[in-house]
Amino acid sequence: MAVYTEVSPAAARALLKRLRLGALLELRGIQGGIENTNYFVTCEGGEFVLTLFERLTAEQLPFYLHLMKHLAHAGIPVPDPQADPQGEILHQVAGKPASLATRLAGSSQLAPAPAHCAAVGQMLARMHLAARNFERVQPNLRALPWWNETAPTVLPHLPPAQAALLRAELAYQNHVAAGSAYGALPRGPVHADLFRDNVLFTGEQLTGIFDFYFAGVDTWLFDLAVTLNDWCVHLPTGAHDEERAQALLAAYEAVRPLSAAERELLPTMARAGALRFWLSRLWDWHLPRQASLLTPHDPTHFERVLRQRIDHPLTSALLA
Ligand SMILES: Nc1ncnc2c1ncn2[C@@H]1O[C@H](COP(=O)(O)OP(=O)(O)OP(=O)(O)O)[C@@H](O)[C@H]1O
Numbered sequence: 122m123a124v125y126t127e128v129s130p131a132a133a134r135a136l137l138k139r140l141r142l143g144a145l146l147e148l149r150g151i152q153g154g155i156e157n158t159n160y161f162v163t164c165e166g167g168e169f170v171l172t173l174f175e176r177l178t179a180e181q182l183p184f185y186l187h188l189m190k191h192l193a194h195a196g197i198p199v200p201d202p203q204a205d206p207q208g209e210i211l212h213q214v215a216g217k218p219a220s221l222a223t224r225l226a227g228s229s230q231l232a233p234a235p236a237h238c239a240a241v242g243q244m245l246a247r248m249h250l251a252a253r254n255f256e257r258v259q260p261n262l263r264a265l266p267w268w269n270e271t272a273p274t275v276l277p278h279l280p281p282a283q284a285a286l287l288r289a290e291l292a293y294q295n296h297v298a299a300g301s302a303y304g305a306l307p308r309g310p311v312h313a314d315l316f317r318d319n320v321l322f323t324g325e326q327l328t329g330i331f332d333f334y335f336a337g338v339d340t341w342l343f344d345l346a347v348t349l350n351d352w353c354v355h356l357p358t359g360a361h362d363e364e365r366a367q368a369l370l371a372a373y374e375a376v377r378p379l380s381a382a383e384r385e386l387l388p389t390m391a392r393a394g395a396l397r398f399w400l401s402r403l404w405d406w407h408l409p410r411q412a413s414l415l416t417p418h419d420p421t422h423f424e425r426v427l428r429q430r431i432d433h434p435l436t437s438a439l440l441a
């Protein structure tokens with residue numbers, strides 16, 4: 122249930138009035154999602170999603186919302202946050218920071234075929250290029266500094282074999298990040314959480330990408346690796362699926378070919394992407410935030426993915 126804060130029709134009408142979007146026709150709570158309160162809003166001005174932010178702060182939100190607006194204006198199918206006459210896109214509803222963004226068509230494809238992966242790869246590359254001239258800067262808040270800060274709080278909860286893996290992988294990723302190949306990777310604003318449940322399709326056509334609330338400036342390769350690790354993985358082993366991975370990568374490269382440094386570091390970034398989500402899931406699992414709204418995801422999935430990416434590195438044959 123993802124309605125943590127009730128929004129009255131009167132509060133919704135007040136927002137629509139400020140945004141000049143006409144009369145309210147329907148206000149319906151959305152059941153999916155675990156982080157925010159979401160409502161579908163139908164009004165004379167169209168169909169929208171009203172989001173009340175339960176966790177993110179008014180300092181962090183402008184980067185995410187303006188990035189969405191920038192991408193929407195560049196023709197990427199993402200929710201477009203609506204502005205008031207002063208140009209403000211971060212609003213207050215029921216005492217919470219809130220946005221009203223366009224509703225996208227389609228539904229999630231949780232068992233993707235190579236064609237879906239190709240559509241995701243192509244859109245990811247288009248999104249990277251479209252965000253190049255986005256002017257705001259906010260780092261990926263779940264990148265290496267967060268891993269280094271969080272690991273010591275998680276390690277005491279782990280059995281020896283897991284603790285050893287976490288320590289070793291963190292040391293390896295710190296070593297890589299200090300190197301010149303890593304420094305040469307192209308970077309920009311990235312989604313950083315492009316999992317299956319954040320993409321919408323109608324048939325094989327990608328109709329929407331949403332949930333930009335882990336976006337930040339990072340390497341394009343990290344974003345690609347995170348996306349590959351979710352879309353092109355065999356459940357339950359965590360091994361990567363060659364056919365889907367090839368489809369995703371070929372479609373990505375048809376829009377933006379990878380540089381030599383990116384090709385060299387793809388296997389390493391696949392490990393980094395697995396480490397990032399193993400660690401965040403371990404953190405949610407062992408140290409649930411007070412009064413948390415979150416149902417933690419299974420951390421062991423990403424431990425398996427990480428072990429697979431170490432034991433069977435993604436090969437350059439993938440990039441042929
Ligand atoms: N702009 C949109 N257009 C269409 N549907 C949307 C849009 N935004 C959200 N949804 C729907 O609402 C559901 C909940 O949204 P979302 O997944 O962002 O929830 P959340 O609680 O904010 O985040 P989380 O994914 O971290 O749980 C989505 O699964 C999707 O079905």
Ligand SMILES: N[C@@H](CCO)C(=O)O
Binds near residue numbers: 314316418
């Ligand atoms: N995609 C994340 C959840 C945060 O959106 C995970 O699967 O751990």
